[in-house]
Amino acid sequence: MTELVICLVLQGAKAITCGENVLHYGAGSYFVASVEVPVFGRISEASLQKPFLGVGFSFDARNIADLLIEMPDVHDPEFLCGLGVSPTDPQLEEAFLRMMRLLDRPNEISVMAPMIEREILFRLLRGPQGAKLRQIAQIDGRQSQVRRALAWIRENFTESFKVEDLARMTGMSASVFHRHFKAATTMTPIQYQKRFRLHEARRLLLETPGDAARVAFAVGYESASQFSREYGRLFGLPPARDASRLRAKPVAPVTSDASDDAVTSFGRAI
Known part of the structure; x- marks a missing residue:
């Protein structure tokens, strides 16, 4: 799951897949996420001599709102994707360095x-x-309203819903809500729920190995066979085999030092 985050790449490159869209970013560019969506992240360029290096931190919409009070109003596009990549500039790089x-x-x-x-x-x-940042800082902004619907789906991901009910929750008509939701997430509300269910199922299979059918029902599926088909379509393997493969992967050792607490004080390395 993405969060409100910016990642600046220092070396190597990465690819983020969200729905049918793929974003590529490498050294000299940065990635911004202004909505919470399930994605696949893959290091696309790295070597032992030049490993992938990036730095990022989570940001608070309230801090953006405070800044906007002192900045001139800007007319933004109506429909915005919640994920984006752009080239960096020397001033932004220098601020990250400091x-x-x-x-x-x-x-x-x-x-x-x-x-x-x-x-x-x-x-x-x-x-x-x-x-993207201006939209999430506005309580009545479309991005904030879409994020409200996303939060509801994640908190109630095992329940069925009608798009009209989500639209009413955000104060939009069903057609306008659907367009903003699809623009922000690259998915429909039903596709988003399905993707979230499958990611949650994968997490459960890794944390508590067991019957795939039990996990299917736990995340809201009514048919174990349908769950297995959709899981395999997304992750490339049936549930049990995928979980076994992931558990068999070696885990790199993690080192820490006295600066770890300092890192969490202002952000986190990615």
Whole structure:
């Protein structure tokens, strides 16, 4: 699941698949997500000599809203995709560099990190992906209304629903809601629920190995055979075989040091 996040690539390249769309981004570009959608992420360029390196942090819509008060109004496109990639610029890179240098000065993080984060958000708002950030900062913005529907689907993913009910929840007509939802997520509401169910099923199979049929019913499917077909179509293998393959993968050791707490103070490495 994506979250409200920006990722700046320093070396190598990555591909993000959302629905039928694929976004490619590498060194000299950044990725922005302004909606919570299930995606596949794949490192597309890396080597032992030049491993993939990126840095990112989650942002708060309230901080963006505070900035918008001091910035001029901008007329944005009506229908926006919630994921985007753009080339970076020297000012944005320099702000990220100053943020990362705080890892070596943890006693400065509490004062300096909020100021640098404000600068990063300011530069993003003025960049080609600024419309996405402006939309989520507006309570009555279409992106915020779509995110409200997304949250409901995730919290009630085992339940059936009517698109008209979701539209009513967001204050839009069914046709307008459907267009904004599809633009933001690249999926219809039903496709989003199905994709979320399958990702949740995969998580359950990995955490508590067991009967695939039991997992199918737990995530809202009424037919185990239909679940197995759709799972295999999405992940490439039937549920049990896919889970066994993933559990057999070696896990790289994780190292930590005193700066770990500092990282979580202003963001997280990706």
